[in-house]
Amino acid sequence: MERKKGKRNRILILILSLTTLAAVCVTVWALFFRDKNENLTPDYAPQETEANAEPIEGDDSTKLEQPEGGGAVSLTYSKDVTVSLSDKTAGLLFANPGKSNQDMVVQLIIQDTVIVQSGTLKPGSQVTTLNLLDGAEKALSEGTYEGKFNILFYDPDTGEKAIVNTEIPVTVTVAK
Amino acid sequence: MLVMAMSATAFAAESGTIDTAAGSKTIDVSAQYTTNATTPTVYSVDLAWDAMSFTYTAAGTREWNPSTHSYKDNTTASWSDGKTITVTNHSNAAVTAGFAYAASDGFAAAAGSFTASTLSLATAVDTTVSGAPKSTTTFSLSGTLPNTQTTSGKIGTITVTLT
Numbered sequence: 001m002e003r004k005k006g007k008r009n010r011i012l013i014l015i016l017s018l019t020t021l022a023a024v025c026v027t028v029w030a031l032f033f034r035d036k037n038e039n040l041t042p043d044y045a046p047q048e049t050e051a052n053a054e055p056i057e058g059d060d061s062t063k064l065e066q067p068e069g070g071g072a073v074s075l076t077y078s079k080d081v082t083v084s085l086s087d088k089t090a091g092l093l094f095a096n097p098g099k100s101n102q103d104m105v106v107q108l109i110i111q112d113t114v115i116v117q118s119g120t121l122k123p124g125s126q127v128t129t130l131n132l133l134d135g136a137e138k139a140l141s142e143g144t145y146e147g148k149f150n151i152l153f154y155d156p157d158t159g160e161k162a163i164v165n166t167e168i169p170v171t172v173t174v175a176k
Numbered sequence: 177m178l179v180m181a182m183s184a185t186a187f188a189a190e191s192g193t194i195d196t197a198a199g200s201k202t203i204d205v206s207a208q209y210t211t212n213a214t215t216p217t218v219y220s221v222d223l224a225w226d227a228m229s230f231t232y233t234a235a236g237t238r239e240w241n242p243s244t245h246s247y248k249d250n251t252t253a254s255w256s257d258g259k260t261i262t263v264t265n266h267s268n269a270a271v272t273a274g275f276a277y278a279a280s281d282g283f284a285a286a287a288g289s290f291t292a293s294t295l296s297l298a299t300a301v302d303t304t305v306s307g308a309p310k311s312t313t314t315f316s317l318s319g320t321l322p323n324t325q326t327t328s329g330k331i332g333t334i335t336v337t338l339t
Contacts, residue, residue, distance in 0.1 A: 067260075069227025074266075075338075076220040099222075163228045163330065164261070167337045168219075 041152055044159040046105060050119035052129050059124050061099040071162050073100040073153055076126070081108060081147065083115070083174040085140060088132045090116050090172075094149065095126035102153040102162060106130070110147040110172060113139055120154070145172040220266040221273075221338055226259035229328055232286075232321040258291070258316035261336070265297035265309045272296050274337040275313055283331040287319045 064072035076095035083090050096104045100123040108116035108130070115136045118127060148169050153162035194201050236251035263273045273295045277288030292313040300308045315334060325331070 064222060064224060067224065067226045069229060070225045070259075072222070072224040074220065074222045076218065078216070079219065097220075162225075163332070164223070164225050164334045164336060166223065167335055169337075169339055 041107070041150070041161070041165075042105065043161050044154070046119050048119045050121050050125070050127060050130070052127050052131070053119075053121055053125040054127070056095055056097060056124055056126050059098040061097055063101060064099045066101045071102050071153055071155075071164060073102050073104070075104075075151065075166065075168075077149065077168060079168065079170045081170050081172045083132070083137075083140060083172055085137045085142070085174060085176050088137050090130045090132060091128065092130065092170075093126070093128055094121075096121045096123050098124035101156070103156050103159075105152040105154065107150040107152070108147055108170070108172070109150055110140070110145045115140070115147070122156070140174050142174050142176060145174065146170075147172040215268070217269045218267060219269065219271065219338070221271055222264040222266065223261065223336060224264075225261045225334075228259055228315070228334065230259075230317050231256040232317075232325075234323070253320065255317045258314040260312055260314050261290075261334070262310060262312045263295055263297060263336070266300045266305070268299060268301050270297060270299050272339045273311075274339070275315070276335045276337070277315070277332055278335065279332040280330060282322070283325075285320045285322070286317050286331055288315060288317055288332060288334070290315055 061074075064074060066072040074097040076093070076097055078093040081090055081092045090108055092108070094106050103123070104121045106116070106118040106121065106127070107114050113136070114133060116130045116132055118130050121127065146169065148167050151166040151168070153165060154160065155162065232253055232255055234251045234253040238247040238249050238251060240247055261275065263271075265271045275290045275293050275295075277290075279286060279288070290313045292311075295311040295313060297309040297311055303309065321331070
């Protein structure tokens with residue numbers, strides 16, 4: 001009886017030790033090896049319109065022909081971006097002309113890290129300034145980086161993300 | 177004796193002289209146009225895509241074998257027709273559009289391909305708006321789809337890279 005009890009205790013200790021070891025391994029992985037810089041693209045358009053968006057002057061263009069169930073967009077952009085670490089802003093040119101049939105969200109990504117993510121840009125709006133994400137300025141130093149715009153498209157009625165997205169390589173100059 | 181002398185002073189231009197009084201000289205004036213104006217590149221690209229909704233249709237029979245308690249698969253399956261993506265360049269520079277497909281988790285067995293994985297579009301300078309450089313690629317699926325996917329849902333993403 002005592003031997004049985006002893007054996008059961010040993011098994012219990014073994015199970016508890018393995019569970020503790022597993023917990024330690026997961027913690028170490030989460031702290032040191034997990035990729036913290038995930039690009040989490042929203043599946044539905046952000047509720048808020050981008051605060052820095054301005055209307056495109058003189059934009060009275062006719063809507064593009066859109067295949068049924070598909071999408072049609074127009075993009076106007078510059079490939080040069082500046083970042084001010086002190087202002088925590090990015091200077092850029094990106095426009096979603098009025099002829100587009102989709103809302104857009106712009107991400108600026110440098111070395112797999114999302115530095116900027118805009119609110120919704122409705123057709124007929126453009127941005128020349130976007131705010132850096134919280135803490136993003138800590139990941140950057142003065143100098144020049146190769147980055148990219150990641151442009152996400154959303155149905156203006158349902159907010160659902162389109163199956164097509166666009167990437168645009170850009171040069172990012174970072175200053176204090 | 178008073179000698180009265182008349183003199184005429186000729187002021188010669190830098191590039192010539194008038195040697196005689198009441199003479200004339202033709203001096204060419206030249207000019208050259210230089211500019212410090214810049215022509216920044218403005219990129220403007222239109223993208224249009226068909227509804228990226230496909231059907232994977234299985235036909236034929238799966239025969240039940242009572243002696244082995246398993247099915248003999250006599251089915252064949254095919255995907256619906258490809259869908260088009262059109263790129264139009266309104267930029268004052270040439271643009272290249274690259275296409276890539278990434279399957280969502282669980283759908284790696286369905287592969288996506290394009291009739292053209294890259295489209296090169298010339299500058300729109302010296303073209304009309306309606307005659308802007310335009311090109312098309314067709315996206316198709318191959319491979320298989322899990323038979324658990326009985327309602328239409330997202331199985332992947334297409335990325336168009338503009339350079």
